[in-house]
Amino acid sequence: MEDVELIAQVKSGNTNAFRFLVDKHKNLVWHLVLRMVSQQEDAEDICQEVFMRVFKDIGKFRGDSKLSTWIGTITYNTCIDHLRRKGREKIFATDNPEAHLVGKISLDSASAKVDKSYLKGLVHKIIDAMPLHYRTVITLYHLEEMSYKEMEAITGMPEGTIKSYLNRSRQMLREKMLELVPDIEPVLFNPD
Amino acid sequence: MNADRKEQDQIESLISEALGSEPDFRLSPGFTDRLVRKVERHIAIREIFTEFAVKIVVVTGILAILLLCLFLPFLRDGNPFLILLAQNKSLVLSVALVAFFIFFTDQVLLRYVFRKQASHT
Numbered sequence: 001m002e003d004v005e006l007i008a009q010v011k012s013g014n015t016n017a018f019r020f021l022v023d024k025h026k027n028l029v030w031h032l033v034l035r036m037v038s039q040q041e042d043a044e045d046i047c048q049e050v051f052m053r054v055f056k057d058i059g060k061f062r063g064d065s066k067l068s069t070w071i072g073t074i075t076y077n078t079c080i081d082h083l084r085r086k087g088r089e090k091i092f093a094t095d096n097p098e099a100h101l102v103g104k105i106s107l108d109s110a111s112a113k114v115d116k117s118y119l120k121g122l123v124h125k126i127i128d129a130m131p132l133h134y135r136t137v138i139t140l141y142h143l144e145e146m147s148y149k150e151m152e153a154i155t156g157m158p159e160g161t162i163k164s165y166l167n168r169s170r171q172m173l174r175e176k177m178l179e180l181v182p183d184i185e186p187v188l189f190n191p192d
Numbered sequence: 193m194n195a196d197r198k199e200q201d202q203i204e205s206l207i208s209e210a211l212g213s214e215p216d217f218r219l220s221p222g223f224t225d226r227l228v229r230k231v232e233r234h235i236a237i238r239e240i241f242t243e244f245a246v247k248i249v250v251v252t253g254i255l256a257i258l259l260l261c262l263f264l265p266f267l268r269d270g271n272p273f274l275i276l277l278a279q280n281k282s283l284v285l286s287v288a289l290v291a292f293f294i295f296f297t298d299q300v301l302l303r304y305v306f307r308k309q310a311s312h313t
Contacts, residue, residue, distance in 0.1 A: 018231055019224055019228050023224055044219060044223065048223075052230065052231070052234070056234075124215070174200075174204075
């Protein structure tokens with residue numbers, strides 16, 4: 001079903017169309033919420049809140065952007081509202097992102113086998129410890145494969161800032177991994 | 193130099209692979225069903241309130257026209273019925289409030305409760 005037709009159906013109160021919309025976009029919402037909020041117990045409630053907002057505000061959707069971009073914007077704003085309410089995180093503190101990582105990443109026990117899946121888990125841990133905007137752009141770019149323009153529409157950040165966040169976050173990931181696993185070479189070149 | 197470059201490339205490819213992989217946690221299986229039920233409740237409440245508002249407008253409109261019809265023929269001398277109403281305005285207001293409450297209970301509260309029960313069974 002095309003987005004235009006889907007929106008028209010949801011506007012007219014067709015709950016089957018809404019079900020289709022939710023199934024189509026729930027992964028985008030879930031990934032973004034999980035990365036931004038970092039708390040699984042809150043994440044599902046926030047996802048519900050996002051889709052309720054989508055349903056209530058669908059009449060305001062003018063079709064200037066893709067439906068996924070519009071839903072992404074609602075998700076981003078809902079997460080920011082949630083984090084502000086909880087006051088758990090300094091939302092715009094990105095002056096020294098490296099400082100965010102200090103002491104936040106705990107490695108599994110020394111006996112744990114260091115292989116590629118362990119390193120992938122470590123990548124996720126490092127991302128979770130990064131400042132909010134870094135985690136957000138990483139998720140949108142790598143997991144949802146969004147363009148810079150779409151990310152700009154969702155986050156309201158200029159394209160240059162997004163590119164800079166992406167580069168810095170990759171750099172941070174590289175440095176942190178080498179710091180935490182100094183003997184990374186044999187693992188990387190192991191075929192499995 | 194070449195070995196360093198190779199290691200960097202390997203790290204880059206591992207990071208890309210990790211970043212592109214889905215998180216371990218997943219939405220609970222009944223997420224869409226619960227959400228759709230919530231939306232259906234929302235639609236039902238909206239419908240009930242819209243109908244109630246329309247009925248209130250219609251009833252008050254009819255009453256206003258009736259009062260106007262009663263009032264107009266006695267524009268000069270004053271309508272004895274309206275004078276009576278004005279003298280007992282607290283009683284009239286109480287009756288109107290009770291009527292509104294009964295109407296609201298019948299048209300909104302009971303309908304909402306019955307719909308909720310029906311959706312649970």
